[in-house]
Amino acid sequence: MSVDKNMNVLIVDDYNTMLRIIKNLLKQLGFNNVDEASDGQMALEKVQAKSYGLIISDWNMEPMTGYELLKAIRGSGKAYQNTPFIMVTAESKTENVVLAKQAGVNNYIVKPFNAETLKNKISAVLGDF
Amino acid sequence: MQPENKKTFEREKVVEIINSVLNKVEHGADDPKVILNELKDLQRIIEQTRAEVGAAQAGDISDKHIPTATDELDAVVANTADATGKIMDSCEAIDEIAGNLGEQGAVISGETIKIFEACSFQDITGQRITKVVSTLKTIEEKVSRLVNALGAAMPDAGSVSEGEDTRQGDERLLNGPQMSDKAISQDDIDKLLDSF
Structure with a gap:
């Protein structure tokens, strides 16, 4: 499976620093069509309005967490319900990982991480590139 | 006992x-x-x-010490976010230039990515500090409740108030970085010096 690097990617985090880091790491990996959202609710609105090939989201946000966003997307019954979803979070407890997996997350990255980890996780979800 | x-x-x-x-x-x-x-x-x-x-002086804990500590920690988050933003501004500018430099540019981009990766410390420390602030606020709440439950207990007249600065000499002048709302600006300092 080849990865279309022109696909739209949505990154979600309430820390502007993290949004910029992920955006730049994605740019380095060749993904240039990257949109940003600062919480789950904003992300959900973007997903409803535009088609994304990948969502990369933080867990710990208010008012809507990344976990709630994931559940809302997977339970939507809409065309976007199967959008690949990677959780990028400092929440590294086993319980969180299990809950995210049960909610339909495709992969899980623990902060802090590097470009190589991000590349490996995207490859694991979308295929090699 | x-x-x-x-x-x-x-x-x-x-x-x-x-x-x-x-x-x-x-x-x-x-x-x-x-x-x-x-x-x-x-x-x-x-x-x-x-x-x-x-x-x-239990009242001082909830009225003074904890609010001061949480304000200082909030300032740490804000200041590191600001500094990290500036570092990333420079990295993005360098990256753009590196894009036009061929092979050497790719090497430079590889190095700026390492700086971006390292900048994630701000996100992690921010989250950790937020947790500490939340814990301090819980302590503040419990101490307030305890003080209220016991009534307005008067401080011992012979004791030194926690807020009172008992330091002597040069030590008394050292207060560390000031919060922006309490600090005087460089301009103000220059004006003050010029006035002598």
Whole structure:
């Protein structure tokens, strides 16, 4: 499976620093069509309005967490319900990982991480590139 | 008696007195003086506790120390976010230039990515500090509740207020970085110096 690097990617985090880091790491990996959202609710609105090939989201946000966003997307019954979803979070407890997996997350990255980890996780979800 | 043992003893004594009074009231004690004496013992322990809380300046913890600490921690998050933003601004500018430099540019981009990766410290420290602030606020709430429950216990007149600066000499001048709303600006300092 080849990865279309022109696909739209949505990154979600309430820390502007993290949004910029992920955006730049994605740019380095060749993904240039990257949109940003600062919480789950904003992300959900973007997903409803535009088609994304990948969502990369933080867990710990208010008012809507990344976990709630994931559940809302997977339970939507809409065309976007199967959008690949990677959780990028400092929440590294086993319980969180299990809950995210049960909610339909495709992969899980623990902060802090590097470009190589991000590349490996995207490859694991979308295929090699 | 050691302070901790004394506290345990007082707690046990309070429970013992309350149980004894309840028991006597329930079973109709024939001598009210016995109950009165036990209630006086209880009053003495409560007054003593109030005095100890007052002497410890517990109100200062919730009114002054914790709010100051949380403000300082919030400032750490804001300042590191600001500095990290500036570092990333420079990295993005370097990256753009590197895009036009061929092979050498790719090497430079590889290095700027390492800087971006390292910048994630700000996100992690921010989250950790937020957790600490939340814990401090819980302590502040509990101390406030304790002080309110014991009434407005007056500080011991002989004790030094926690807020009072007892430092001497040069040490008294050292306060570390000031919060932006309390600090005077470089311009103000220049004006002050020029005025001499």
